[in-house]
């Protein structure tokens with residue numbers, strides 16, 4: 021007998037979601053697999069997405085893991101190299117790198133090889149996180165175009181509000197104006213821009229969250245977008261009890277029963293990656309029926325309301341999120357976004373596919 025919590029990865033849902041990307045955009049697909057493929061397992065997801073033209077992630081060691089596993093696609097380092105030592109690895113493993121700052125240019129200058137590298141030049145069109153300012157771009161382009169270490173250049177930017185009412189128009193205009201003189205591939209779109217802004221698709225799209233079956237929009241559900249949950253986090257009730265009026269539940273006694281009621285204890289807590297900030301009322305499935313959490317989430321357990329579930333008992337199946345319980349709804353209740361919940365899945369949770 022082991023603890024009943026597990027995360028099941030549904031690869032057919034992943035294939036469905038890649039199809040949704042392909043239907044929305046005719047560009048090449050750079051599947052974003054950073055943060056251990058949003059918590060789903062890098063190699064498992066890359067294998068299932070072998071049809072994608074590229075993979076994007078952060079850590080050069082993860083990139084090498086993909087190469088060593090036999091992946092031949094473009095592998096893009098989204099933040100480029102972090103030290104000069106990493107530059108030779110780019111050529112050795114045929115990794116594509118973002119270049120976003122002057123320091124990286126200087127490290128490239130110090131690299132003696134010819135004709136090696138594919139570079140994605142990151143333009144800061146308004147996100148103000150990474151990338152060259154618009155005024156720097158022409159000079160940086162001149163440096164990179166003639167650079168002995170650089171074989172080809174793709175122009176990229178990243179949107180701050182593709183998922184919100186503000187949209188992409190002003191960033192798109194900045195980018196298009198800067199990119200206009202150059203005949204080079206372009207990449208702009210994250211999931212939200214793929215779904216909402218065809219004019220921003222460019223040559224490479226960069227879907228992340230939609231591949232995993234979650235909506236990038238607060239006001240549109242994954243189901244409405246045709247997306248299917250890839251990860252289902254499930255567990256079981258390990259204890260069931262009756263509360264009398266006035267009894268409280270869990271740390272801080274933050275939930276107090278107004279009348280007698282039945283509750284269950286679920287083997288899942290914040291040490292599994294369930295958000296501790298999920299308040300009383302966060303939706304959850306028990307035996308396939310929707311109910312709510314009660315009181316504070318503990319490290320290893322949380323409580324659920326079984327008032328409407330007279331047949332639930334120890335061993336009843338609980339779905340924290342995934343199939344039948346959109347992670348987007350759980351995230352909203354907990355005041356966060358699905359990205360954070362998926363990425364936070366704890367290493368102690370067995371992942372099965």
Ligand SMILES: *Cc1c(COP(=O)(O)O)cnc(C)c1O
Pocket residue numbers: 052054098178209210211212226227228229230236
């Ligand atoms: C994470 C990331 C993406 C993917 O974003 P989603 O909203 O998950 O689709 C795309 N591009 C860059 C540069 C990213 O960092």
